[in-house]
Amino acid sequence: MKQMKSKITWRKITESKLFFPLLTLSLILLFDLIFIPGFFKVQTRDGNLYGSLIDIMRNASTVMLLAIGMTLVIATGGVDLSVGAVMAISASVAAIMMNPVIIGLELPPDLMKFMNDPNFTYSPLWEVILVTLIVATICGLWNGLLVAYVKIQPMVATLILMIAGRGIAQLITNGVRIQIFYKPYAFIGQGWIVLPFSLYIVAFVFLVAWILTRKTAIGLFIESVGTNFRSSFFSGIDEKKIKLLAYAFCGFCAGIAGLVASSNIKTSDANNIGDALELDAILAVVIGGTLMSGGRFSLLSSLVGALVIQAITTSMYALGVPAFALQAIKGVVVILVILLYSEQARSLLRKLSTQKEA
Amino acid sequence: MWQKIGAYISKNRRFIPLAATALLALVAYGVGAIFYPGMRDLQVFLNIFRNNTYLLIISIGMTFVILSGGIDLSVSGVMALVTISAAALIRDGWNPWLVILLMVLMGMGIGAVMGCFVAYMKVQPFIATLAGMWFARGMCFFISDDVIAIDHPVYTLLGRTKILIPGLTELAQARGEAAPFITIPVVVSILLLLVAIYIAHFTRFGRTVYAIGGNEQSARLMGLPVNTTKVLIYTFSGFCSGLGGIALSIFVLSGHGLYAKGFEMDAIASVVMGGTMLTGGSGYVFGTIFGVLILGITQTLIQFNGSLSSWWTKIVIGLLTLMFIGVQSVLVAQKKGRRKEGQAAAQNKRRWAYAGAALVLGVIAMIVIPKIGASQGLSLTPEANRCQLQPYRQEQAAGLIAGGAIIAYERNGGPNCVDELYAIYPDGRIVGDNGLTTTEKQVTVAEVEILLGGINEYGWFTDDLYDTWHTPCWQCYGYYLTVSYDGQEKTVKGVDGGTDAPADYWQVISLVKGIVPQFTTVP
Numbered sequence: 001m002k003q004m005k006s007k008i009t010w011r012k013i014t015e016s017k018l019f020f021p022l023l024t025l026s027l028i029l030l031f032d033l034i035f036i037p038g039f040f041k042v043q044t045r046d047g048n049l050y051g052s053l054i055d056i057m058r059n060a061s062t063v064m065l066l067a068i069g070m071t072l073v074i075a076t077g078g079v080d081l082s083v084g085a086v087m088a089i090s091a092s093v094a095a096i097m098m099n100p101v102i103i104g105l106e107l108p109p110d111l112m113k114f115m116n117d118p119n120f121t122y123s124p125l126w127e128v129i130l131v132t133l134i135v136a137t138i139c140g141l142w143n144g145l146l147v148a149y150v151k152i153q154p155m156v157a158t159l160i161l162m163i164a165g166r167g168i169a170q171l172i173t174n175g176v177r178i179q180i181f182y183k184p185y186a187f188i189g190q191g192w193i194v195l196p197f198s199l200y201i202v203a204f205v206f207l208v209a210w211i212l213t214r215k216t217a218i219g220l221f222i223e224s225v226g227t228n229f230r231s232s233f234f235s236g237i238d239e240k241k242i243k244l245l246a247y248a249f250c251g252f253c254a255g256i257a258g259l260v261a262s263s264n265i266k267t268s269d270a271n272n273i274g275d276a277l278e279l280d281a282i283l284a285v286v287i288g289g290t291l292m293s294g295g296r297f298s299l300l301s302s303l304v305g306a307l308v309i310q311a312i313t314t315s316m317y318a319l320g321v322p323a324f325a326l327q328a329i330k331g332v333v334v335i336l337v338i339l340l341y342s343e344q345a346r347s348l349l350r351k352l353s354t355q356k357e358a
Numbered sequence: 359m360w361q362k363i364g365a366y367i368s369k370n371r372r373f374i375p376l377a378a379t380a381l382l383a384l385v386a387y388g389v390g391a392i393f394y395p396g397m398r399d400l401q402v403f404l405n406i407f408r409n410n411t412y413l414l415i416i417s418i419g420m421t422f423v424i425l426s427g428g429i430d431l432s433v434s435g436v437m438a439l440v441t442i443s444a445a446a447l448i449r450d451g452w453n454p455w456l457v458i459l460l461m462v463l464m465g466m467g468i469g470a471v472m473g474c475f476v477a478y479m480k481v482q483p484f485i486a487t488l489a490g491m492w493f494a495r496g497m498c499f500f501i502s503d504d505v506i507a508i509d510h511p512v513y514t515l516l517g518r519t520k521i522l523i524p525g526l527t528e529l530a531q532a533r534g535e536a537a538p539f540i541t542i543p544v545v546v547s548i549l550l551l552l553v554a555i556y557i558a559h560f561t562r563f564g565r566t567v568y569a570i571g572g573n574e575q576s577a578r579l580m581g582l583p584v585n586t587t588k589v590l591i592y593t594f595s596g597f598c599s600g601l602g603g604i605a606l607s608i609f610v611l612s613g614h615g616l617y618a619k620g621f622e623m624d625a626i627a628s629v630v631m632g633g634t635m636l637t638g639g640s641g642y643v644f645g646t647i648f649g650v651l652i653l654g655i656t657q658t659l660i661q662f663n664g665s666l667s668s669w670w671t672k673i674v675i676g677l678l679t680l681m682f683i684g685v686q687s688v689l690v691a692q693k694k695g696r697r698k699e700g701q702a703a704a705q706n707k708r709r710w711a712y713a714g715a716a717l718v719l720g721v722i723a724m725i726v727i728p729k730i731g732a733s734q735g736l737s738l739t740p741e742a743n744r745c746q747l748q749p750y751r752q753e754q755a756a757g758l759i760a761g762g763a764i765i766a767y768e769r770n771g772g773p774n775c776v777d778e779l780y781a782i783y784p785d786g787r788i789v790g791d792n793g794l795t796t797t798e799k800q801v802t803v804a805e806v807e808i809l810l811g812g813i814n815e816y817g818w819f820t821d822d823l824y825d826t827w828h829t830p831c832w833q834c835y836g837y838y839l840t841v842s843y844d845g846q847e848k849t850v851k852g853v854d855g856g857t858d859a860p861a862d863y864w865q866v867i868s869l870v871k872g873i874v875p876q877f878t879t880v881p
Contacts, residue, residue: 079484150714152683155429155484156636160683163623164676170669279431279488292482328496334489335475342479 017289017298021305024287024337028311036318048192052314060310061198062087062257062274066281067288067302068202068209069140069253072246074285077226077294078147078154080247082139083254083281085165087274090136090258092169095178095268097123097131098185118183125184133255139165140251144244162278169270178268189264198260202303205253209299212249222246226294280309287337308337375633375641375685379648382678386655394662396853400530400538404523406654411543412437412602412609413624414650417632418547418554419598420625421646425558426591427571427638428483432472433599434621435494436465438614440603442498445506445613454512462600468494469596473589487592491622498615505614508607514821516542517608543605550601551647558643567591571638611822627675628653631682652678681718748777750838750851755779759842764810767870768838780874782806792877799875810843812869816862818848823866825851826859837867 032039032052042051066083073080098121121128139161146157180186191197213219221242224232229239254274261273282292287305290297312333316326339345390397397403407414416433423430440461447457468490475486520539527537558564566587569577578584607613626636628649634641656674748770755766763781770777780790786806790797817823818841840849852859852867 146680150684153636156630156679156683159623159626159630160676160680163627163679164673167669167672167676171673175669283485283488286482286485292484322499325496325499327492328494328500331489331491331493331496334485334492338475338481338485338489339479342481344479 017296017301018304020341021288021301021308024340025304025308025311028308028315032311032315032318036315039315039318048194052318054196056307056310056314057199058196059314060306061196061202062261063277063280063284063306063309064202064303065205065253065257065260066277067284067306068205068299069250070281070285071288071290071297071299071302072209072213072222073154073250074282074290074292075222075226075294075297076243076246077229078243078246079158079282079292080140080143080250080254081155081158081278082143082161082165083250083257084274084276084278085162085169086136086139086251086254087258087261087277088166088169088268088270089139089172090132090255091262091268091273092172092178092270093135094128094132094185094259094262095180096173097121097128098180098182099178118181121182121185125182128185129259132259133252136255136258137248137252140248140254141244143251144247147247148240148243166270169268173268173270175270177270180262180266180268186263186266189260189262198264201256201260205256206299206303209249213299218242218245223296226297281306283334284309286341289341375682376645376648378685379631379633379645379652379682383648383651383655386652386659390655390659390662394659397658397662399535400526400533401536402658404538404540404544406651406658407544407547408541409609409657410650410654411541411547412605412618413621413628413653414547414647415550415598415602415605416621417625417628417646417650418550418643419595419602420622421554421629421632421634421641421643422558422567422591423483423595424626424629424634424636425571425638425641426567426588427574428476428588428591429487429626429636430469430472430592430595430599431484431487431622432468432490432494433595433602433625434618435491435498436468436596436599437603437606437618437621438498438616439468439494440465440600441607441610441613441617442501442506442615443613444604444607445508446501448508448510448513449506454510458604461604462597465596465598465600465603466593467596469599470589470593472596473592476592477585477588495615501615503615505612507612509611513608513611517611518821521545543608546601547605550598551643554643563587563590568639571640573639624653624675627679630679633682677718677721684714684718750836751777751779752838755838755840755849759840759847764806764842765870766838766840767874770836770838776877778877780870782809782870782873788874790875790877795877797875797877801873805873809869809873810841813841813866814843816865816869818850818866819843819846823848823850823860823863826853826863839867839870 036052039052042049042053044050066087070080070083100122123131143154143158143161146152146160147154150157187197188201189198193200213222221232221237224235224237225239225242233239257277258273262268265273284305285297285302286292287308288298288301288303289305290302309330312330313326316329317323321329387397387403416437420430420433443464444454444457444461447460448454472486472490475481476483479486519542521541521544522537522539530537558567566577566582566584569580569582570584570587574584603618606618610617629641629646630636630649631652632641632645632647632649634645653675656671656678660671750770751768755768758766758779758781761781763783765780765782767780767782768778769780776792778790778792780788782788784803784806786801786803788799788801790799836851836853838849838851840847850863852863854864
């Protein structure tokens with residue numbers, strides 16, 4: 001009887017979605033603990049916390065935001081390749097609203113002289129954020145519309161916005177990289193309240209998504225659509241609306257990520273903001289154990305997945321690996337992680353655990 | 359008669375996406391030829407192939423991967439790795455032929471490893487090839503983080519050998535143009551396309567690819583070698599990436615880790631526009647060439663236009679992809695509709711989708727045509743603004759050089775129809791003459807030295823810079839630049855708005871443009 005019980009708990013642990021991402025993260029951190037002295041040192045300056053661990057979390061915040069939305073989309077059996085482009089669009093919209101003078105919009109002359117003032121913005125901050133997020137959500141709705149109602153394959157439907165999105169972002173700013181001088185905006189990405197402010201945003205979005213999916217039936221619906229959309233249709237779930245919601249939410253998350261990213265570098269760089277981040281976000285979700293074919297998902301493990309990616313990057317920098325070599329190492333680590341997740345590795349693990357008990 | 363056409367179309371419905379792509383490519387080129395006489399030049403048409411050889415090559419490999427229901431994101435990374443490895447090996451004195459062979463083998467190796475991951479480890483193609491892309495791109499920078507130039511007679515031979523096309527030569531001569539030519543990589547890419555068509559449609563391997571894309575489960579149950587075929591598919595895509603990388607390095611005669619960025623998406627878009635379904639199992643390898651052509655023609659149109667920014671390419675390609683996917687989804691709906699839904703419902707869906715496609719085309723037309731017209735279009739360019747290039751003032755330029763000038767620079771044409779001839783002297787004196795008035799400017803001797811050094815740096819006295827000419831559009835400039843430096847003297851002519859002149863020529867022109875004074879009066 002006792003044996004039976006321990007078997008169940010061991011299986012429960014290894015088959016929890018959080019197990020593998022946490023294992024990977026702790027392996028990386030263990031590596032850092034041994035090879036990088038002072039990696040875990042956290043300093044306090046003006047009551048704020050600084051250190052490599054904080055850096056990992058702060059730099060991962062955009063990917064974490066994207067991963068939250070991406071998890072829901074992937075759980076419905078889809079994928080959203082356009083998040084990077086939506087980030088660029090939202091950054092451009094935000095910048096143009098704060099600093100429209102660049103594209104030759106006529107301003108009253110008494111306002112012109114304030115343009116480079118750190119306390120001046122053309123539109124108030126709440127308006128900037130609201131409009132940006134609405135635009136980003138519309139981008140998400142567009143993807144959802146194509147996937148759910150026009151029934152285009154998700155990878156293709158979102159590819160359209162991925163290709164066209166950067167063009168649209170440059171169209172909005174007329175190809176100019178707009179400098180953002182407005183200080184309160186910079187707080188979104190660069191501010192600290194004990195911890196980096198962007199982490200609070202991540203926590204807030206995560207909380208919203210968690211309540212939405214775990215305290216209402218929506219989460220269950222998403223999983224059911226991803227597992228088998230036909231049977232969920234027959235059990236009365238409006239599969240189309242669920243998909244639309246998932247893509248719209250993903251667009252919304254990408255919009256917030258765009259705000260964070262643009263306030264971090266204080267420009268609207270339509271070419272580089274969110275470049276290749278869609279791949280990072282998808283990877284984070286996959287590391288988090290959500291299957292690309294859809295079905296059961298875990299938001300928290302996706303966040304851990306994003307942290308894993310950033311932890312690799314930060315530790316490599318700390319080790320002094322040059323930036324350019326990082327990508328190759330990232331590629332190898334991805335393969336290792338995926339192999340760890342593969343059916344072969346799992347069955348090996350299962351065999352090991354049964355041997356242990358036997 | 360309409361009924362007959364309708365019957366014919368419904369009989370050959372599977373060719374609709376292919377026909378739509380081919381028709382669109384034709385229409386796009388036709389529109390360009392109407393608005394920009396320069397595009398009627400045969401060489402400009404052939405340049406679309408020359409400039410997109412590598413895209414065609416990688417798209418062929420991508421077609422197979424997509425037909426099997428997978429995707430290959432690694433192509434751009436492998437291409438970059440091939441360009442830089444080839445450049446580094448050739449710099450170190452390896453035989454270029456051996457290098458090309460090795461690079462193609464390397465591409466195949468990377469493809470085979472990814473194929474094994476996909477086939478045997480059941481890793482999602484998206485993830486496995488993403489890892490491959492990161493790995494390949496990262497490895498580039500282990501070799502060098504700087505551009506490595508390739509300077510080897512074999513490479514120059516491969517890149518510069520002009521292959522005349524029988525028939526077109528006579529046609530061009532009749533029209534009074536220079537004989538149009540293609541290059542060796544173009545021939546290779548066309549041969550590869552033919553081989554790929556044969557493999558896809560006439561071999562057991564090809565049929566297995568379609569079967570896997572149609573339904574992997576049933577392909578397995580039928581006893582087809584699914585895993586082996588998958589490995590071979592990715593190996594073939596790797597082969598194409600390797601070959602594409604070589605073609606790219608021949609085209610730019612250098613290697614760098616940042617080359618070919620985003621090419622995987624261009625290739626996927628070309629394949630989709632060529633009528634291949636991303637779900638796999640349906641499409642034609644032959645269609646891919648039209649997808650590539652549409653991309654190339656869009657770029658050429660935007661280049662000829664001159665006033666449209668390059669990001670319009672992205673928007674137009676995005677919209678076109680949307681349209682093609684719309685047409686495809688209709689076909690799928692129809693297929694299913696015939697089986698399940700009533701005829702009326704299927705027809706209804708068809709109507710919606712055609713309306714959608716028409717709407718997208720309308721939007722593109724609404725955006726692009728006024729832009730084309732506004733800048734230099736046929737119907738909208740006022741008669742007075744049209745400018746015919748004047749003959750280059752060669753004797754006068756030669757006279758200036760003989761008179762001690764080191765640079766003679768002529769700019770001819772443009773929106774204001776100017777004809778300016780500048781002379782730059784070693785002591786920093788710059789004299790300009792536009793036929794009506796003269797202008798003068800004094801710069802320091804050091805500035806002239808920097809200018810000359812820069813021009814030399816761009817390889818002015820090498821074979822990399824050569825004369826080009828195409829029928830100029832009515833607002834394009836023709837350039838005539840003579841440089842005399844270190845006892846060498848060379849003149850290179852070119853016309854902007856086209857894709858034929860070497861990129862370094864425009865670098866040099868912009869250097870010279872930056873230093874010469876502006877005329878205040880315009881003729």
